[in-house]
Amino acid sequence: MNPWFSPGFSRVRHRNTQREKKDFNNSTDHLLSNTHLYINMKSALIHVLFLLCATCVFGDADIVETVSAIEGESVTLLSNFTKIQKDDEIEWRLNEKHIAVISGGSITTNGAFRDGLQLDKQTGDLKITNIRTTDSGEYKLNIKNTRGSSVQTFSVKVETDPRSDGVTVVSVTEGDSVILHPDTEILKDDEILWRFREKYDIAKIKKDEDIISTFDDIADGIFRHRLHLNHQTGNLIISDITSKTSGLYEVDIKRRKHIIQKSFNVTITDKQDILSVNEGVDVTLGSGVTELHRDDRVQWRFEHEVVAKVNKTAGIVITFDDVLDGRFRGRLQLDNQTGSLIITHTRTTDSGLYYLDITSDRHVILRKFVLSVCDSCRFPDYVTLICPAFGVAVGILLVACGVSHCRRRRFKQVPRRVIKRSSI
Template sequence: MKSALICVLFLLCAIGVFGDAETVSVIEGESVTLHSGVTEVQRIDVIEWRLNGNRIVRISGDTIKTNGAYDDRMKLDKQTGDLKITNIKTTDSGLYKLEITSTRGSSEKTFNVSADPSFDGVTVVGVTEGDSVVLHTDTEILKDDEILWRFKETYDIAKMKKDEYIFSTYDNIADGIFRRRLQLDHQTGNIIISDITLKTSGLYEVDVKRRTYTIHKAFNVTITDRLNRLTVKEGVTVTLESGVTELDRDDLVRWRFEHEVVFAKIDKMAGISSIYEDVPDGKFRGRLKLDDLTGSLTITHTTTSDSGLYHIDITSVRHVIFRKFFLSVSCLNDVTLIGPAFGVGVGVGAAVVLGVLLVLVAACVIYYRHRKFQLVTRRDMEKSSEEVLECCSGGGVL
């Protein structure tokens, strides 16, 4: 009796009755690989994947049969039996069940896959040339997770495995374009690429490999523009434009000054718009305005202490945008430079300057004409005097 009970318990464990389904949460458009747990499938093994009870693919020897939901986005690894789903859709959500049958016995694994609606699979990251960018794994890193970062599908640029104390960056690849530019966050697995150039822009991918599945993410890092520069007079109002016409519902906007702490933030998901007037050093107190629609920042009554480097970070699951502005506030009567990234409230001052310039030009014209008239009159008088003297010397006057 006892031996029979042990046998039953063993069989129940083998088919996974006592093990809950592995929960796999991904974003629509991402890719995920569900691992079979075997390193190599034998020719006599039969592997079958089911979705919500319906068979989608079966492999036996060299024969693969597909059915139902299986399409070009699903790839079955013949060697291991792993199932990879690329560009996952919300309709792919459900309970995936793996059955492996062989002469050695049978085993089952179950995955509860949830795909949240969001974006098209590749996060677009806009960054200013020369700036730094942080690419996020966006998942809690477990001790036995293995993280691998790639550039342009060819170059491995970073690897992390906590349980083996592996925290490596490979900045000598691709002719050294990443030399001294890569940094790996040992807690989150995020990678930081500094001093972005045209050569280091492009497609970045990360695989977060776990015991039973792997999450794949992709980022397209593009250079949006160069540093925006602006020079204004003290006292004017200036607006630093976010570069977007309307924020998305899950955007997080953060404004920073000179690489310091965040002094303004918009969290669209939480419906919160915040200005932290105590930082940095309370210099902006009562002079900041945030546009909740676009994320643009307005500074009123500018002072020379407002001069410096401003950063805006806009992040969501769809995109990551970084922009930099260099603002120079002068107490001199400098000419204001106006560009598309800025809005400046200097209309009255500009009109005054223009009026003064017109008056000066008019005065110069009047002076020139008056001076010319004096010279002409003097020449006429000298000519008349010479004629009178000639007449007198010739005896032509009685």
């Protein structure tokens, strides 16, 4: 019998054929499944790329930019356009109420567009100057053109401050140093720009590019070697203040979609309190304020040592009377209402310079006190020489007045003699 035509071989061949057919069908199904998966992935990829392109062109949709400001500051809401095109239509709304529209190169506004609002015709940015609590709300920027449309949303919250006029006043003595605080957390994408008298750029921080610069050669070099910038806080330190470096300082804190502007007015005062007391007498170094506000922070220094602090927000009132080998131990007191420092039972070792710093979001007060404590205070030598001379002069003047008065009385008491002439 031919083995190729045996029944057993036929069964084996049949089984192999069935297996090959099944494998082929499985391969075909797998290929079709992969094809469908590829098509679905391609569609999804195209959709994602479309969304990315739309985001690049129109900005981040459905992302709300949160903006916090203090009453009196300036805030700029950015459109992220460098230049508006002819077919672009820009519309700003506040709490769904129409504010302004830029269309065809012209700007139209309505009653809600108050004097403090400024719309950049070239970029579409909206600037709110001297911001108020009534400016809080949801701002929406609608952008329409032939390529599509998009919406950007800004949630603006303005905190009230009854003392706010938009400018933080800083009073210092000529020759002192001053620190201007932006009072905000510096984020990795932030850009900080400090200006002097609105026209001189004096310092800059751009964290994503590792730029930390001071421009102390501007304005004829009045800031040379006097500017220092803290790259972590953005604080600007100006040393050896003079009349030339006093005036208006502004800082712009630029973030991804908005800019916050703060202003500081640095003034120079000639006031320097000089106190002279006898040893053992209590002395009060006055803060110059009638009542501390809730966000005031007070610090007293003797020479370079901190001797007392007040933090109204944290409820801290503390004296450090153990510093300097405990020379003030048990003799320092703080007035919780005014921040004044009281030194009881003064000693000659208490003589020296005392510095007061009062800082808050709205003002900075810097004062200097010169305290002289002596065992038996007396006038200087020149006063001792002048006093006797002054006494002699007063004595002579009194004697002269007395003589004159006596003469006048005698003159009044002598009767007038009348001489009668006899006729011849």
